[in-house]
Amino acid sequence: MPTPQEISPRPLDPRLLQLEGISRASVEAHYRLYQGYVAKRNEILGALDGVDLGAANQVFSELRALKVDLTFAIGGIKNHELYFAHLGGEGGNPTGAIDGLIKRDFGSVDKWRDDLKATGMAGRGWAWTAYDWDEHRLFNYIGDAQNTFPVWNATPLVALDVYEHAYFLDYQTDRAAYVEAFLRNLDWAVVNHWVEAYRVPAA
Numbered sequence: 125m126p127t128p129q130e131i132s133p134r135p136l137d138p139r140l141l142q143l144e145g146i147s148r149a150s151v152e153a154h155y156r157l158y159q160g161y162v163a164k165r166n167e168i169l170g171a172l173d174g175v176d177l178g179a180a181n182q183v184f185s186e187l188r189a190l191k192v193d194l195t196f197a198i199g200g201i202k203n204h205e206l207y208f209a210h211l212g213g214e215g216g217n218p219t220g221a222i223d224g225l226i227k228r229d230f231g232s233v234d235k236w237r238d239d240l241k242a243t244g245m246a247g248r249g250w251a252w253t254a255y256d257w258d259e260h261r262l263f264n265y266i267g268d269a270q271n272t273f274p275v276w277n278a279t280p281l282v283a284l285d286v287y288e289h290a291y292f293l294d295y296q297t298d299r300a301a302y303v304e305a306f307l308r309n310l311d312w313a314v315v316n317h318w319v320e321a322y323r324v325p326a327a
């Protein structure tokens with residue numbers, strides 16, 4: 125079996141080091157966690173290369189352990205690549221196509237924002253505004269760990285990290301203040317680029 129190709133962390137955009145309300149130290153530590161997810165993804169795929177398929181067992185087996193933890197590592201990669209990519213902007217109200225989608229599916233930008241904030245307060249790790257291709261609408265889905273609970277056939281367009289590592293250095297337990305800071309740094313142009321790239325139908 126060929127060894128799966130290793131991947132490398134995406135470089136940290138320098139503008140992430142100058143966010144408003146999220147410190148450079150916090151972002152640098154956060155980026156190191158992301159690098160760790162990439163390293164573990166590569167390590168797990170390397171280990172899978174030599175695993176005994178005949179010993180696979182649902183209670184405990186090497187294959188099971190590796191594949192379960194692979195979902196955590198890959199979730200950590202995908203979630204953080206979204207998160208870092210759409211920060212560094214001016215925040216404020218959405219623009220362009222995403223503005224129309226939000227207004228159609230949530231009623232107003234304020235309702236979307238209130239629902240995302242609440243979802244972030246209710247989650248243990250993530251809140252995602254995703255376009256659900258089966259329901260043909262945006263919805264704020266909730267996540268706990270890196271591998272819970274992504275929904276099939278939905279494309280995340282906003283990824284709000286509410287793990288404590290995202291805010292404890294700057295805000296201690298005040299997650300709500302961090303969520304406000306997150307929103308102040310969103311880059312709507314990036315979100316609109318994803319809407320276009322994934323061909324999410326316009327409102």
Ligand SMILES: [Fe+2]
Pocket residue numbers: 154157204285287289290
């Ligand atoms: Fe994170």
